[in-house]
Amino acid sequence: MAARSVVDTPGTGPVIEVRDLRMRYGDKEVLTGVDFTATAGEVVVLLGPNGAGKTTTIEILEGFRRRSGGDALVLGVDPADGDEPWRARLGVVLQSWRDHSKWRVRELLQHLGSYYANYSTPGKPRPWAVDELLEVVGLTGAEKTAIGRLSGGQRRRLDVAIGIVGRPDLLFLDEPTVGFDPEARRDFHDLIHRLTDVDSTTVLLTTHDLDEAEKLADRILILARGRIVASGSADELSRQVAGESEIRWTRDGQRFVHSAADATGFVRELFRQHGEAVGDLEVRRASLEETYMRLVREAEGAA
Amino acid sequence: MRRGLIRAGLQRGLIELRQTVTNVTDIIGYLFPVALLLGWLRLIEGDELPGSSVSLGAYSLVSSLALLLVIGGVTSMAQYLTMDREDGTLLRAKATPNGMVGYLIGKIVLVAGVMLITCAVTLLPGALMVEGLRFDGGTWLTLLWLLPLSMLALMPVGAILGSFFQSVRGAAILMLPVLALTGISGIFSPLSALPGWLQGVAQGFPMYWLGSGLRSAFLPGEPEQALATAGVLALWALAGLAVAPRILRRMARRESGSLVAARRERAMTRTM
Numbered sequence: 001m002a003a004r005s006v007v008d009t010p011g012t013g014p015v016i017e018v019r020d021l022r023m024r025y026g027d028k029e030v031l032t033g034v035d036f037t038a039t040a041g042e043v044v045v046l047l048g049p050n051g052a053g054k055t056t057t058i059e060i061l062e063g064f065r066r067r068s069g070g071d072a073l074v075l076g077v078d079p080a081d082g083d084e085p086w087r088a089r090l091g092v093v094l095q096s097w098r099d100h101s102k103w104r105v106r107e108l109l110q111h112l113g114s115y116y117a118n119y120s121t122p123g124k125p126r127p128w129a130v131d132e133l134l135e136v137v138g139l140t141g142a143e144k145t146a147i148g149r150l151s152g153g154q155r156r157r158l159d160v161a162i163g164i165v166g167r168p169d170l171l172f173l174d175e176p177t178v179g180f181d182p183e184a185r186r187d188f189h190d191l192i193h194r195l196t197d198v199d200s201t202t203v204l205l206t207t208h209d210l211d212e213a214e215k216l217a218d219r220i221l222i223l224a225r226g227r228i229v230a231s232g233s234a235d236e237l238s239r240q241v242a243g244e245s246e247i248r249w250t251r252d253g254q255r256f257v258h259s260a261a262d263a264t265g266f267v268r269e270l271f272r273q274h275g276e277a278v279g280d281l282e283v284r285r286a287s288l289e290e291t292y293m294r295l296v297r298e299a300e301g302a303a
Numbered sequence: 304m305r306r307g308l309i310r311a312g313l314q315r316g317l318i319e320l321r322q323t324v325t326n327v328t329d330i331i332g333y334l335f336p337v338a339l340l341l342g343w344l345r346l347i348e349g350d351e352l353p354g355s356s357v358s359l360g361a362y363s364l365v366s367s368l369a370l371l372l373v374i375g376g377v378t379s380m381a382q383y384l385t386m387d388r389e390d391g392t393l394l395r396a397k398a399t400p401n402g403m404v405g406y407l408i409g410k411i412v413l414v415a416g417v418m419l420i421t422c423a424v425t426l427l428p429g430a431l432m433v434e435g436l437r438f439d440g441g442t443w444l445t446l447l448w449l450l451p452l453s454m455l456a457l458m459p460v461g462a463i464l465g466s467f468f469q470s471v472r473g474a475a476i477l478m479l480p481v482l483a484l485t486g487i488s489g490i491f492s493p494l495s496a497l498p499g500w501l502q503g504v505a506q507g508f509p510m511y512w513l514g515s516g517l518r519s520a521f522l523p524g525e526p527e528q529a530l531a532t533a534g535v536l537a538l539w540a541l542a543g544l545a546v547a548p549r550i551l552r553r554m555a556r557r558e559s560g561s562l563v564a565a566r567r568e569r570a571m572t573r574t575m
Contacts, residue, residue: 055561064397064559088400094560096567099392102322111318114311115399166400174560 014039015075015170015202016061022069023056023226030056032226033070038219040169041200043192045213048223049296054206055095057223058172061204062092075170088119088126091168091201093159095175101148105139105158106130108147109165116166124199127165136194137161138187152179160188164195171195173205177212185212192216210288222292224299238291248282312405316412323417333417337424340367344432357522360433365521366490368425369514373484375418376454378477380461383410385474388554389570391563397555407462407551414461415454422450437523445520448533449513456509456536459543466554469566484510509539 016038023031031053038044046054059065061072063079063086072079077086100108113127120126134140137157142150150158156179163171177185189212195201207213213220214234222230222237230237245263249256251274260266263283270278286294323329343363350359387393387406396402430436468474487497487505497505505511516532518525 059559059561062398064394084400087398090398092398094391094394094563096560096564097391097395098567099387099390099395101390102326103318107318111311111314112395112399112402114307114314115401115405118307119400162395 013076016204017073018061018070020070021057021060021067021072023053023060024068030226034223034226034228036221036228036231038202038204040202041196042218043196043203043205043216045217045220046204046206046223047210047213047220047292052223053226054223055174058174058204058206062090062172063087085119088116088166089169091163091166091171093163093171093173093176097159101146103147104144105147105150106134106143109133109161112162113165119166124167126167128167133161133165136191138184153181153184156180157184160191167199168201170202170204173203175206175208177207177209189215210292214288222295224296229299230295234288238286238288241286241291241294245286246284248280249278250280251277308401308404309408312408313412315405315409316416319409319413320416323413324420333420333424336371337428340364340425341428341432344429356524358433358435361435361522362518363491364425364429364433364436365517366514368422369510369517370485370490371421371425372418372453372513373457373481373510375421376414376457377461377464378481379417380410380414380458381465381468381477382471382474383413384462384465385468385471388558389471389566393555394558394560394563397558403555411458414458418450418454435523436521442520445516445529449516449520452533452536452540453509453513456539456543459547460539462547463543463550466550470570484508488514490514509536512536
């Protein structure tokens, strides 16, 4: 895996490197200095309220939008000057597509895939074979359907298929699972794991679904008010927030619930006082949701 | 590698051409003007063009073909571009390596195909209805250079105009200048009926020369102005090919997901 990423990534630097990224529309500052890096095979999830700048960040890195300031390197190239060979190593899944509605599923995948054939490498034959791709995203049986007739979930699967048809080294996904039922969502998570494990694809995705972020992310970046206010795994984030943990237990057939900042100290004291009488002990750290809400509220209050 | 890209563009154009000739709405769109034209030809059957031996029917048929070709080349190119921008097809091309080049080759193939289909569905039934059309070696020879040159002159104009419209609805007003040009280009009546300065204006545009070229190909006794025709059309083609890529690049550079989403939002609120 490491060998392949060396072949496909000249230089072994980070896949995404962003420093002090700024974006201004008129006199409205959307990004006020975003910093982060992503390494090969990593899944980075951008979380944040609407209007925090998630889509703007992704569009700048995709090379679709020019930044107002700061530095950005994507696969070692400034996305503002990305050329076609660079483009061939990226996969893009936007929030909403409704293009090519008259085309048939197989026709479009085959056609768009053909643009990647020139960029095939020994370690990564491009494009992805259409039959296999259809199976991977769960569209087998729909290959002859006109795209305009696909259901919302099928259309989203097709968007993901188009995003990965060139077997990208870096995949951008903007809210990929909107419209998925729970089973489709789980299939999608399996697919992301497969991409990162087998192909060592780096993934940058945005989502509103905290559960999804927790399942997929190697690292979560919380974007609020145009900058990253916290970064780390779900676990690390909840440690960063000095939140209170919830402690539940039973004693003499009665249930108790208590919140404490220092859960360990509280439990030690609990056992010292009641010892054997304590049962069904449960300590729960703040959930990602609580952590997220607190971080965002703090960031928005501070500004 | 260039070959692969050209093949992808051709494939794209042929697929979209197949889609349009199997789509009922599109077929009606092609046949409706032809039906109108045939009805008109039926009405004027037997009339002669004043001061000429050419039948009015033959004159009208060939001139109308020029109009339909201009609509096919300029208006449909502009509308395809606007439509593809609105639904994200163009952004998809931008997200694909060399996708914009493939997209443009595809559009050129598609519009050229549409123009050839227009020729066929107009001329085949029309030729059966009107008297006095000429079909000889000279006809085909003229078509052989006139049609490709007209396509080169018309399509870049359509692409440039299409870049400026943000919505399909906006692009529809393109029909107005086309119709105005029709009025002064000798399409429905010989140009000599117009004041001199208007004739001069008309002669600056491709429609006049396409009409004149087609008439010289199909109507016996029409003046041959091959050199002037080729010259003006070539000027338009060169100017268009010089400007269009720059305009298209600028338009493509601005495309992004949020722009497509915003446009869609606007289109939705309009239909509500």
